[in-house]
Amino acid sequence: MENHNNVTEFIFMGLWKNRHIELLLFFFFLLCYLAVLMGNCIILLTITCSHLIEQPMYYFLCHLSLMDVTYTSTVVPRLIRDLAAARKNISYGECMTQLFTLHLLAGVEIFILVCMALDRYVAIVKPLHYMVIMNQKRCHMLIALAWLLGFWHSIALLLMVLSLPFCGPNLINHYFCDVKPLLKLVCQDTHVVSILVIANSGMVVVAIFLFLVASYILILYNLRTRSSAGRRKALSTCSSHIMVVVLCFVPCIYIYVLPAGSENKDKEVSVFYTVIAPMLNPLIYTLRNTEMKLAMRKVWSRFSHSELQ
Template identity: 70%
Template sequence: MEIQNNVTEFIFLGLLMNTEMKIMSCMLFMICYFVIFLGNFIIFITITCSHLIHQPMYYFLCHLSLMDLAYTSTIIPRLIRDLAAKRKNISFNSCMTQLFTGHFLGGVEMLILVSMAFDRYVAICKPLHYLVIITRQRCNMLILLAWGVAFWHSLAQMLMVLKLPFCGSNQIDHYICDVKPLLKLVCADTYVASMLVIANSGMVALATFLVLLASYIVILYNLRKLSPEGRRKALSTCSSHVMVVILFFVPCIAIYVPPPNIHINDKEITMFYAVITPLLNPLIYTFRNTEMKNAMWKMWNQKRSSN
């Protein structure tokens, strides 16, 4: 059967607010994007230009910062533009590109967080075997695996949407192109597609979150074997990771696990992993990390002395 698709562009309904609130929100998102860009750029430069790049945890953190930069760049500039524009239109192809890119970068970020948890698990639970298990080659394999899995995940999401018929309204009740708001515009039965979204995004996010929680529970249990100083350092590092995992995964689960016919405040919840988590990540990984602060201070002093 030929797919009927009369839609060439979509129109975002966006964040519904008055003119004054739109201006304030536009300025706020611009500040948030600047802070996200600056904070993650500083983390990236600090790690790549210091000895920290040789440590697996910071190697993964460097990639996480890049993903935060790329992911927010697919959402926030567009959101700022739409807040200032009268007509919030996006072409069908651009919408599919944003859908693919958002799921791809988000998927890579999710799997990098898993890799960071694996690194901490080995460092605390199997310290004598750490250098044998966590090699640079294995770190590169984990990064490549994250890119590969995320690519196929996002490709499956996009191909599923491309096969659906859009022949009615083209108004997306959101500020980004995502699967669930797009399913509401399909002029056909979306039960199978909804179940695929729950299985492909929701249950995967939920299962990954539970595995991460279990790993951190095991890590906390094994902390009793460490010295008081080692326990304090490990707790500081793990607590930072747990904060980021909760901030990223819980909103994703809240969005993708419930069926599309259940009404949730998806626009507000999406803000958490699209804006708030990338905004807080640099603060969590710098202010709560002594090694990062020392490396940043050393780089700053070297720059001042060279001038």
């Protein structure tokens, strides 16, 4: 690789070039990251320390929260550091590691959202067979499949980027290493590679988004036969899932469907799925879920009681 790659490090241009705005953003993103950690850790603690872990929906939610924490941790701590630093540099190896890890965890999260949609579909359309279809073994298999598909997606992107020549320009117009801003620094024609990226990321995201939309339309259609109380409970759960899907997929579709050369707001839009969505997910899933709120109270009171003793 040394014979066609002269770049040993990349330098991020960051979100804004204004130093005063960057200092304000430093505190904003620090608070956001703390909120992501606190919110998702509360969900993880509540589910794992209560009976909710036995239910497929909360089992998948537990894994989703874990992905939010790890996924955000691959981007935001470095972003916070760079906002306070004079030079926003990253080595070639670290950049490739961040690219791989980011797409691996994002891929796993996307497939977990598919698992959650499948779980709600079975619960509403086939309620009598729910515990048989969504048994513990099948839930474990679905999570393992999500990791396998996420790995396949990220390793394909990484191998593609590793084969590209970087001969000189090393300024990345972004705040993390992603495939599209890296393509702009490649010293060869990237037309074919851009198409492969759109096929690997863009079309896959669009296909999964359409699948999720179709599944929730089927769920809502099948709710007609339920009682009004059953409809309200199912709608509350499904509306939370739909909100998370929209927050995650709409920015991803905008970024990965458009070609790399086009002038767009990639780095600004990517803030939504790297910071805002992981921060809002715990609020969406807890504030609209009575079962989660009750479990949180029980776990909190159990911890308080044990501390008093």
